[in-house]
Amino acid sequence: MTVKERLEKLGITLPAAAAPVANYVPYVISGNLISISGQIPMGPTGLEFKGQVGNSVSPEEALSAARLCGINIIAQLDAALDGDLDRVVRIVKLGGFVNCVSEFAGQPQIINAASDLMVDVFGDKGRHSRSAVGTNALPLNVPVEIDALVEITA
Template identity: 60%
Template sequence: MSIEARLTELGITLPEAAKPVASYVSYVQSGNTLTISGQLSNDANGGIKGTVGVDVTPEEAQAAARLCGLNLIAQIKAALGGDLDRVVRIVKLGGFVQAGPDFIAIPAVINGTSDLMVEVFGDAGKHARSAVGVYKLPLGFAVEVDAIVEVK
């Protein structure tokens, strides 16, 4: 089954790939490695902003991480000229959570992205990962995730 068919089966509509908000590019391909810049928990409704464990619940934060994953897939699609079937493997995700002082369930939040990658790409979506709590994220968003992807 193609990745586009899988997205349809899952009822997922990808957003437009976000434009950079500062001095960087959205993705870089070097050989068979595609590196996607950090994608925020943003959507057409403004996304999920705030500090997890303070004004964002763990469940909202996991939904925010899923938004990051959708934005990552949109960037991958843009980088590959629309052909998601060129993805060989999601190699690594780097997850960042704007966490309150007592919030420690950072890995559970980033599962929102990790689980999406496996839903969409199957075994090729299984990846290495880091999950880090940070003081602040750009524009006040709750979660940011970047990716390294092997492509053909």
């Protein structure tokens, strides 16, 4: 099954890859690696989630935000690979950041929403190393930001 077929089966339509909001590029291809800049929970009408987990954002909302970040990572990959997501050899690493109150310790569970998505979409190629870090703030007051490192075929 192709990656596009898996996305269709999961009911996921990829959005257009989001443009950067500052002085950086959305991805860099170096050899057989693509580094995807941090993706935030941007939806078709703008930011879908704002706020801090444990304060104005529930853990359930943060899970949805993390999944949306994962979808946006895949959209950036799709743009970088001119629509050929089957060139993905492996999702090497996800770096997850959760804007949360200091008492919140569920960062790994929140970032699992993106990790699970990568496995659902890419199968075993979606299994990756990862970090899940709590922080007191993120750009644009989003609850989650996730970046990625991906190996591709030449």
